[in-house]
Amino acid sequence: MADSNKALQFRDLMYHALESKLCVNPFCTTCGALKFRNKLKNFTNEEIVEGLKILSSDFMHFEESIPCLKICTSLLIASGFEGNLKSLLEGTPVGMVLKEVINYTDEYDY
Numbered sequence: 024m025a026d027s028n029k030a031l032q033f034r035d036l037m038y039h040a041l042e043s044k045l046c047v048n049p050f051c052t053t054c055g056a057l058k059f060r061n062k063l064k065n066f067t068n069e070e071i072v073e074g075l076k077i078l079s080s081d082f083m084h085f086e087e088s089i090p091c092l093k094i095c096t097s098l099l100i101a102s103g104f105e106g107n108l109k110s111l112l113e114g115t116p117v118g119m120v121l122k123e124v125i126n127y128t129d130e131y132d133y
């Protein structure tokens with residue numbers, strides 16, 4: 024079972040990153056969004072998924088919400104997460120934009 028406290032911490036980190044204008048560009052050639060990525064290292068894949076589930080729709084109003092989410096989903100995939108994100112996030116605000124997140128900046132996609 025994921026620690027729900029960690030899911031809340033993850034959610035707070037997501038808001039903090041966008042509110043404080045942390046670089047969340049997955050393709051940043053200057054910093055590689057390293058500060059944000061390093062903070063994500065405090066969470067397991069399961070905790071990240073639980074955190075994504077509880078992000079509310081107001082999060083999507085941030086200009087950088089899609090690239091920020093893209094870093095999270097890329098990280099999950101890169102670290103061998105085998106769950107089905109589409110079904111896990113179905114019916115959640117993140118689930119609604121998942122296709123957009125996965126396809127964000129196609130030319131750089133896997």
Ligand SMILES: [Zn+2]
Nearest residue numbers: 046051054056
């Ligand atoms: Zn950067």
